[in-house]
Amino acid sequence: MTALIMVDLERVHPVIEGRWHQARFERLPEPGEPVRTLCGLVEAAEYCAVTSRSPSLERCWVCDLAHRRLHGMDVLPTHPGLPRARGEL
Numbered sequence: 001m002t003a004l005i006m007v008d009l010e011r012v013h014p015v016i017e018g019r020w021h022q023a024r025f026e027r028l029p030e031p032g033e034p035v036r037t038l039c040g041l042v043e044a045a046e047y048c049a050v051t052s053r054s055p056s057l058e059r060c061w062v063c064d065l066a067h068r069r070l071h072g073m074d075v076l077p078t079h080p081g082l083p084r085a086r087g088e089l
Contacts, residue, residue, distance in 0.1 A: 015057060016043050022063040024070075038066035 009025040014035050021037035029035050029045040036042045039062035065081030068074070075082070 014043070014045070016041050016060075018056065019058050019060040020063075021060045022067045038063040038070075 007028060009028070012023070012025055012028070013020045014023055014037055015021070016037065021039060021041065023035055023037050031045055031047060033045045034042050035045050037060070039060055061079070061081035063081075065075060065079055068079075
């Protein structure tokens with residue numbers, strides 16, 4: 001008999017440069033395989049246990065904004081991922 005480990009790909013969040021990002025996965029990437037985030041960053045996949053992560057991680061608001069739009073969720077005009085909220089307008 002085996003123990004089947006189930007992974008919800010919607011809950012897999014790459015961590016790059018101290019931020020939790022979001023990506024669309026059809027399957028778990030192999031170690032070293034490129035991962036493209038919703039904000040456009042591309043880095044090689046690497047795995048570690050969640051307990052070994054830094055407690056000071058931040059959310060990538062650009063990924064969050066893209067995720068909300070992909071899933072038809074509301075986006076407030078003050079969302080930090082919007083260009084005007086980031087001071088880019």
